Structure formats: structure tokens, C-alpha cells
Amino acid sequence: MATQEFTIVGTSAERVDGVDKVTGRAKFTGDLAVPGMLNGKFLRSPYAHARILSIDTSEAEKIPGVVTVLTSADLTGLNPYLKGKDHPILAIDRALYAGQPVAAVAAMDEMTAQEALGKIKVEYEELPAVITCQDALADGAPEVHPFAPKNICFKDHLEKGDVEKGFAEADEIVEDTFEFPMIYHYSMEPHTAIASVDENGVTVWTSTAHPFGVRQDVAEVFNCPLSQVRIILSFVGGAYGSKSGGKIEPLVAALARKSGKPVRVTQDVSEAMMTVRRHSVTCKVKLGAKRDGTLVAREASIYLNTGAFAENGPSVTTRTLIRILGPYRVPNLRIDSYCVYTNTVSGASFRSIGGPQTAWANESQLDMLAQKLRMDPVELRRKNLLNRGEELRPKGKPLDANLFEGFDKVLKKIGWTGPVTEKGGGRGIAFGVTDPGAPLASTATVHLLSDGSVVLLFGTAEIGQGSRTIMSQIVAEVLSVPLDRITVRPPDTAFTPFDRSTGSSRSTTVMGKALQLAAEDARRQILDLAAGHFEAPLEAITLKDGIAEAGGKKVSYGDLIRRHFAMQGGEIIGLGYAHSGMATKPSNPLFWEVGIGAVELEVDRETGEIKLGKYIMAADVGKALHPLNCEGQDEGAAMMGIGHSLYESIIYENGQIVNPNLVDYRVPRFNDLPAEYDSILVENADGPGPFGAKGMGEGGIIPVAPAIGNALAWSTGVRVKELPLTPERVWQALKAKMDPNR
């Protein structure tokens, strides 16, 4: 790659939304008020599965200040199902999980709405429920949906080579079952939406990562053209997949429709937990190797608990087929993955869908194999790790990264001498290499105004990831304008060009590309104006800091625009479709996302507590457009990984979530971080994004759990196959090892 000189890209510029956020003046959806707005609340099913025999709203409606009580009887004229047939916006006839909205109230204030919920009389007939995949797949289990026999929502399959033959040739075979729990995203901001419906359409102010996905969902529910649905975003206080596509918005809009007034619904954490979560997964994995460590066959059966509704469970299911593979050369494969309905809240998108769950199985199992082979786990990985250009996914895009580079850097940084430290602690390492999806449909416009200020319109939600800063950097670099001259407009689907979504590590790569193309389009137009102004050839013109120069003469972009438009103001618009610049075959994945993690830990044998000493991670980012932001993404992702590795799990008892709050659902705190917590960026400018960038931010979460589980196993000899590795669970395992008869 030719070396390119940058002035703005590659620097850790001050965040363009930084001052607004640290001063608290940044507006989130919950900070908004819409004139005449009511406050809404949802009544939720207390049963995991129940027939709704009747709903009597009359007492609730009598309460002064109550404007609307909405039940499924009020959905006339709407299509009440989200994305397909299984997910009504409000329970119809049956409630399918504890927490499903059954009715909704809009009132003058939240207290009154809350009071009204208590006055709605719902007569239920409780039905038998299935909570786990095991429950759901058992013979004779009750069926969640009549159209899904045996509760199979979806299944998918991947095969390569001849697995039987592969295992027959293996010298060692390991076979195990790993459990990954349900996890809640725990965004700082739970789901919040304000909706307003009138004759001209639906407007929703919402905290979402997918403004255009919400538009699509609301348009489908309301049977109206996309142009009549307007989704307006403020800042979003975290998403991590919990805000991918329509969540509470269609129901809030239905409530607003009946109310004839705007309605706001602000969920608390327990309600957000009853909205979406990560898929819990059971992985049955089998791996065969030659004595020298060469992998020869892998078989896996993966069961995803997708909850009551499909959401994107089928996509997650398909994704696990690849994600269980890891970046290793295995000639014979057979993977089956099952998406299973249960009477629980729906599984949905979550940072690296299906990634941590499957890596927990395959990267743990790799170390179990190493133990059997008496090999260093680093050696085993090195032996099987794919080289750049090798096939990872059958018939898919070849690996587009040098995995050894990051691997070596991580090992060096953590001081790898083997899986056991001098003090008897453990070391673990794992990979997270995935196909991030990164769908291509992004569109953006760059507007150069007549005073030289620049406005960017693009649909990426600023969910905390710093996209406003990075996109501004890309445009500032291409257009040669100072960064502070750029203003980013938050997405408003009435005006903002289409973007597929914010997530799946796509924004910098795909939307960034759209913005790069849009800025190049605007740059070409400015160059044309400058050429005309100076009566000089294009090659004679240089652009710098918002000034065009030729032959020692200078003119500002603003002056060029004003002159072009006869001093009447004016504006240059650059347009970019990511799609046009990036179409590749095979297009999936656009790039391979690479995360690597290594841990050093000690285990308190008295309490079972795992104490992390070092955690070193690496991400292959192609080109770090904003290095500090990249590090923040990677360290944040690993922090989330530490959460599900050591602390987090949504616990169901008798069909109910029993820990829906910060006290009972433990997330990592800053003092849970290892003393040494470092991230390494691998940069070879080999990504398809702007300036060689590739997506990141998901890779970092994947290797954490197996790295920790492996270090635990190497240092203590106990292999725990179920997350999280709580002190109690570890202590039990240690105890069981000491007293195997217990």
C-alpha cells in the first residue's frame, strides 16, 4: 500500500459531541418534551404463558387523567405483527412470556398511568410454559406457537469435507457441552420513545440504533408509505443491539393513535430487560486432531434460546455456523444450529451476534484439546491458524488479515511463557474472528454552505461509539476543511438519506465510505469552481483548510460558492452511495473482523473468586481513523466480555426474571478491571472502508470468556463449562475436584 499523508484522519481529535456530553447539555430522547404529550405505561403479563380470557378496562378509564387504555381490540386498521407473523405489538389472545405487554395506558402523568395499570382487570388462564431449550425440545413439550412444531423457530446447517472420515483419522477427540447464559445489554439509557400520529403520518422520537429499521417496522404496522413515517433521533445512550429495529416504537405509536395526542413511554431497566436480551446458547461440540495438533474434524450442535418471538434469531442462528469455527483450518465440518422458541423475552441482536456464545465453546475446547495433547495452547493455535488468503468460511471471502501479527503482539505484551505463570496463576488466550455482516446500504450527503461551513447528513446513530467525530474526520480530510467547520445533523428520516443500520461493525467502513464518496463528489465540484475561477487546469489547484489555491492566488470555498451562485448564497451537495463503491463478490463478509484477547489471572481458592491481573487485546482495524476511539471500543467490548464471563446472567425462576435490576444483575465495575488493561491496534490499511479502515468494536468481546476459562483451567485444573464464572460456581468446581465423590 502506498503511504498516504493525513492531517485529520488518524488523529485522536476531540470528540465533536464531547463538550455537550460532559456538560450534560446533550439531549437524549428522555430529555425531550413534545407539546401536549401524555405519558404511557405498559401492563405486562405476569405469566410466562397464559390465555387471555378477558380484559376489563372500565375502572382504569374512569381514573381522572387517564386518556387512553389500549388493548389488542384497538388495533383495527393496523397490521399488529412486527416483521412476520409471530410478534404482535401487544399480546393477542395469549401472553407468551412474563413481561409481554398486554395493554397500555396513556395518561396526563406517569403516576396516573401507573395507577391505571393496576385497575385493568385481565382474566388469564395459565398455560404450561417452556423456559429453556431443554424444556422446549423435550418430547411432548407445550408449543409456544402453533405454526412451529417442536418449538423449532429456524434451523441452519453447514457442512464441508467428510466429518466421519475426519474423526476416524483423528488421534484425539474431545467432546463437550458449553452453556452461555442470557445476558442483558444494559445500555445506560433504557428504551424510550415519543410518538405522535396524525392524518399525515407517524412521527417517533426514539432512542434507537436503527432509525430506518424503525421506520420500516412502523410503516408496516401502520400500513403506510415509508415517506409518511418520520423517526427522529437525539443522542442514544448505548444500544449494543438492544435498539436494533422497532422495539417499543410501534406500540407507543398505536397508543398515540388512539390517544389523538403525542405519548411518551420511558421504560425502566426491568422493563427494558423484558424487551430484549442476548440469546442463551447451548453448544455441543466435538473436535478431532492429529497427535501433532493438526485439526481434522469439527462437529457442533448449537441450540439458541430465542424466546417468544423470532426477532433476528434466525440471523443469529445462521451466524453461529461460521462463528463456531474460529480462525482455524479444519478440513471436515458439520454444524447444525437450532433457533428455539421458549416462553421468555426475545433474544435479539447483541454485540457480535452468536460470537461470544460459540467462541466460549470452540476456544475453550481448543485448550481442552491442548491439555490432552500436552501442547501449549499457543502452539496449538499457531499450528492451525489461517493465513491471509485462506478460506475461513466455505466458499466465502478469504481471510483478509494477518492474524499472526496481532497474535504475536498480544503474546509479547502479556509476556507469554506458557499457560501457567511463575506464581501459579493462569494464562489464557482466544480469538474472535467473525463475519460482521456490515450490510452495504448506506447513503450520505455532504453539504458545503456559502460561508464554507459543512453539514453532514447520514443515518448513523451516535450511540456513544463516536461516529459523529469519525465521520467528520473523514469528510474534513477529503474536503480539506478544518474539523470545527463541520456540523453533523442527527438522523431524522424525514430528511436524512437512507442507512441500513448502526451496528454489525459497519458504520465506519460502510457509512464512512458513503461519506468519503460524498465528500469526494463535493470536492470535485469545488475543484471545478476553482478551475473556473482561476482559469487554471484542475491539476494546478490545491485545496487546504477550506481555501483553494492556484499560482499563489487564493479563494475560500465559500467565496467560490457565492460567486458561482451569483452572490445569492448557494450550496454544493456531494452524494455518496456506499453500495456503488464497495460491491464485492462474494459480498459477505465485506471484511473479517479480528479480535484477540489474552488474560493473566489468579484464583482465590478459598472463595472461588477470579482476580484478573492483565488483559491484553488486539484488534485489526485496517486503519485507525481515531485511535483513541478504537481503543475505547475495544476496551469497552472486552469490559462487556468480562461482564458475561464473571458476573452476568438473566435468571429465570418459575418463568419470571428474578434479577431485573442493577443490584441483582451484576455488571462489571471499574475496579473489576485488571491492573494491566491494554489494547493493541493492528494497522495494515487493508480494509474496504475509508483509507483502508475496517470495522471493529465487536471482536473484542468474543475471546474474553474462553481466555478466562482457559486460564482458570490451566491454573487450577478445573474446567467450568457454564458462564458466568462466579466465585460460587468456581468454588463448587474446585471443591468437586478435591472431592470427586461429592
Added chain:
Amino acid sequence: MATQEFTIVGTSAERVDGVDKVTGRAKFTGDLAVPGMLNGKFLRSPYAHARILSIDTSEAEKIPGVVTVLTSADLTGLNPYLKGKDHPILAIDRALYAGQPVAAVAAMDEMTAQEALGKIKVEYEELPAVITCQDALADGAPEVHPFAPKNICFKDHLEKGDVEKGFAEADEIVEDTFEFPMIYHYSMEPHTAIASVDENGVTVWTSTAHPFGVRQDVAEVFNCPLSQVRIILSFVGGAYGSKSGGKIEPLVAALARKSGKPVRVTQDVSEAMMTVRRHSVTCKVKLGAKRDGTLVAREASIYLNTGAFAENGPSVTTRTLIRILGPYRVPNLRIDSYCVYTNTVSGASFRSIGGPQTAWANESQLDMLAQKLRMDPVELRRKNLLNRGEELRPKGKPLDANLFEGFDKVLKKIGWTGPVTEKGGGRGIAFGVTDPGAPLASTATVHLLSDGSVVLLFGTAEIGQGSRTIMSQIVAEVLSVPLDRITVRPPDTAFTPFDRSTGSSRSTTVMGKALQLAAEDARRQILDLAAGHFEAPLEAITLKDGIAEAGGKKVSYGDLIRRHFAMQGGEIIGLGYAHSGMATKPSNPLFWEVGIGAVELEVDRETGEIKLGKYIMAADVGKALHPLNCEGQDEGAAMMGIGHSLYESIIYENGQIVNPNLVDYRVPRFNDLPAEYDSILVENADGPGPFGAKGMGEGGIIPVAPAIGNALAWSTGVRVKELPLTPERVWQALKAKMDPNR
């Protein structure tokens, strides 16, 4: 011209905003509420000219509910002058006209704000004032501004040929002075604005015809980039020039800045009258002709009373140089025009700036010449009327219309047999041919969404003229989509591409062109997708009703977009700059706007009342994109002309407007309309706009007054040279004629 087949353009489609307006659900700025909004009021100078010695706000500030009292002392950090040096947003040191804002209050409600105005103690030293041009130009007159000696704000001059020689060759010379009064626009909606100011910029919701002009003005006052000022429009209840550029918005924004909260100011009619008005004009005109009626020389001195501030007075002044000419061949010309400061509310834009005032002089004088020459006024006009291609303005664009066609049609329709009817009534005819300006800077985007719905972003304000419908028709025609699939977004400068302004007959021609180009750009992209889809050459593809077809196979635009973007949604954006498609040399005017009016009337000799029997008008529209709308524009313009011809005048007494309300300021009512009131559209598809359209809507106001004045003169023998032709004024003239010694 080749005949073009249209399916949507040229039909009088239902107005896209029609149902919203007739049901009353259309939102105007006054219907909006912004959360936390205060209500503001302006304290106005009671003196036409006074020094402000002190302002004591302490009592006003003590009133409970008063949040802010703003005086010029609070403008620190702002640039308090609008567009140049003469117009502060709030009086500084001196008040220059009665009604000028001197202080402003923001309070919890309007009543409290009103109460607070009464508690602000302003100590004034009254100064001598000048109200008329005559006052202002008198020797030793007080000067309104220290920088404008003799109160001359601006002057301009036009010369051609040799006027002295021309008059020397003339057989007849007429020389007269005509007076045109101050007129108020009387939009149904007075000026209303809501402003909000925070660290990230200024947002203003306002009733304006120039969203981008207001943006410019606010950015200048606030010393900030254009990108930090956001102007949001709803429907606008009429403008007619009264809402061209920043009016109350900068002051409301300054009030919001000090308040730290949004502030709304809703003016009543008397306040709107103290904001802007049409220039009153004195025209001294001299015209020479040969005995056969051939015009040989014209001289004119034009004095425009521009009030206390320049506003666009200089532009109006320059425009009168051309507008005094009329569409007649006069080889020798000398025109001087003076823009004069006085201590009155500022003159500003008003439907056909400088047009009715100058036509009142030149078209009246033409009939006076005809009377002297004993010629039929139609004959005199026909003799001197320019042919297509002849020069109208020296060195300007040649006449691009056939004036005889409309002239003949009007004469035929009114049944012209001469200027006196069989019953002794009068007939009058006049032309209004002007250079409408129509500046070229318009930009638009057309967004084709993945369900085939279409969104238009353009900056034209819907001020009642029907622009949303016409622009939708243009795009529907070009893109071949049904009209009801199109949604127009109201202008919001945060997102909407730049547009110079709504006015000067430019929107259909210039913005329409931008939209036509944008739609063509989108159409090309759809054709490309269709060619790829069908694997067919572009020529094989036809587009109709949102469907692409080739070889008998069909696909919807939405499906094409979804497939192109890999079924992930998507959007096609078409971009149009009017400028690129239309640049002409000489570029001013882009086209000549043609209006023709003829009247038949009777005069009640007892009361002096003029009773209009017929009014026939013609407009050369090039191509009527929406015929009913064109007729509505022309008839509305003529109705306004009837207003200033017979009823309207802002009356100043002792420096004060004494008739600032609908009772004392008489506007025409429906039963003031002539029994026969017809408009004729001349269509030769010879305009520079879409499909050959050219601007209209201003031409119709120009000929009304001279046509009526001429008919009055022919039927009664009295020539009244001052408008309006009220019964009292006519009666006095009739009386004076009968008793010349009176």
C-alpha cells in the same frame, strides 16, 4: 416547439395541501408550541424620531412571570445590525420611526408581557421628523441617518439615446406627476416567530418566505456559521414580500438568547404594519411623441419613500428604472430614481417591487397622450408595443414573448370598441411587463424510497401559491410516478438544500427547474437499475406509474431499489442545481413577465364611487403547469391591484399610522369584484422553466390601477393622479371639473 405529451403537468390536480387547509389541520407557526416557550412582546417607539435618553426596566422586571426585559444594552456579543449599517434589530440611542421596537419582554404569558411593556420607563427627547419624500428632500430637512446627506439612501440612473433631441422632435409632450401611496401587504398571517438559542446555535420557527434569507440574517446578527442557524417553516399564511428575509426573527432570537428559553412573538396586524410596507412613490414623468403616436422620448424622476431603513429599497429603486418603461419602443430615455429615507416604517418587497407604482405613472400618461393625440389608447399602444426579440431594457435580454397575442385576447374578451362604452362608462387597458429578477440559486433533491414513495426536499415556502402541488407535478411527470406517491417536506434549513427565496416569480421557473433536474437525475438512476435488472439496453425500457417495463416484463421502482441495495432498504437521490441548467447571458432577466389588464367601469357621479363591471386579465405563462393555480395567482394579483387602486393606503398623521387595522384600512372584499372577472393564459412553451413554463403572479397586479384610472378619465374627463381612487377623491375631482374655480 415540439408538442410534448403530459400526463400530470398541465392538469389542475387537487392541491396536495388542500385537505389539510380546508379542514384546518394545517399547522401555521402560530399553531406551534415549543416546550418551555415564553411569550414575547415588543415595546415600540411612540415618536417618529426621538433620542432615547434612558430606559428603566426595573419595575417591569419585578412583575411576577416576567423573565426577560431586553434593551439595546443586552446586545453584547451580537452584531445588532441587519443587512448593513442602518437597521438595528432594536433601537440604539435613537428611535427612527413610530413603531420601531425599543425594548422587548419575554414572560410566562402574553398578558404579563403586555403588562410589563407598560412598566418600562423610556425617557425620550423628541426630534423633528420627516414623513414624506417631499419633507425629506426639503432644504434643511432633518436627516434620518448621519451617513445619508439629504436623506438620499440610494440613487440610480438609466439613459439611452438623446432625450433632449428626442423631445425636440416630438409633436406632443405630456408631463405629469403621479402619486402612489404606502400599501400594507395584509397577509392573513402577521409575522410570527419562535426562537430558541443554545450553545449549538439558533433555531427559529417562523412564518417567512425566505428561510435561507432569515438564516443569513440571523447568522450575521449572531456572528455564527450558517450551519448553526436552523430555520423551520410550517405553512405560511401569505407573504407578498412582507416576509422576505429577516424581519422579527433576529430580535426574537436575541430575546430568547437572554431568556435562556424559547420565546414566541406573535404580532397583530397593527404591529405587522409597523414592520414593513410597500414603497410609496412619486413619479414625475415626461413623454414625447410624434403626431402619429410614435413615442420618441421619455424622462422620469422617481422618488421612493423607503422609510427609516434601507431594507431592499435600493433594489426596488434600481428596478423602477426598467419598470417605468413599459413594453414600448422609446428610442430616447433618461430615468433617475431616488431612494429616500424618512421617519416611517421601512418600505420593502411587495408583489412586483416598483411595478404598480411606475406603471401607474407610465400607463396613465400613455392614455393622456392618446387623449391629446385623439387616438384610441389601444391604437397608441399597438403602434409602440415591442415585438418578440426587440430590446426592452438597454443591453438586456430581448423580449421573449408575443405581447400582441395576449393583448388581442384581452381586447376581444372585454369587447373593446373604444375607451368609452355605449352606456357612457369607461374602458381602460394597461400592460405590466417586467424583469422579475428570478435569481437562479435553487437546489433540490428528490428521494426515491424503497417502497416507491418519493420525498422532495426544496426550500420554497408554501405561502399559499400552491408550490407544493406544482413541484410535485413536475417530479411526478419526470419520474413517471403517481402524484399521490409524492411527499413534500416543508423547508428546514438544517436539512433542506439551499434556495435563494420564494418570490419574484421565481419558484416554478427556477426551483421547478432544480426539481426537474433532480428528478431527471433520479430517473436516470432508475433507468440504469432497470437496464441492469432486465439486462436490456436503456432504450428498451419504459417507465410508467412507478413501474419499469421492458419486453413485457415489469418491475416496480421500489423493487429495483431493494434489489440494488441487496434487499436492505435503500434510497435513490437525485440532485438538481437550477443554476447549472439555466445560466444565460445576459442573465437578468431570466424571462420577461407579462401581465395585461383591461377594465370596464361606471362612475357614480353623485358619490364618486367607481363600479367595476368587467376586469379581464392575461398572463403569459409559457406553459401552465397547473392552470387553475395560474388563474388563481393572476386573479389574486389583480384583486390586490383593485385594493391599491380603489381603497388602500397607509395614512400617516403627525408621524403616526392612523389606520392600522381592517376597519380603517380597507381591503377589497369579494363583492368588490367585477361581475365579469376573467383570466386568460397565454401559452407558447417559451419560458426557461420546466416544460417551457415562465414565472407569473406578479404581472397581474401592475396594470390594474392605470387601467382603472384611464377608464375613469375617458368616461368622465377627470384625470386623478393620486391613488387610491376613493369615492371622495373622485367626487372632488368631478366637482373640480364642473367648477374649475373651486
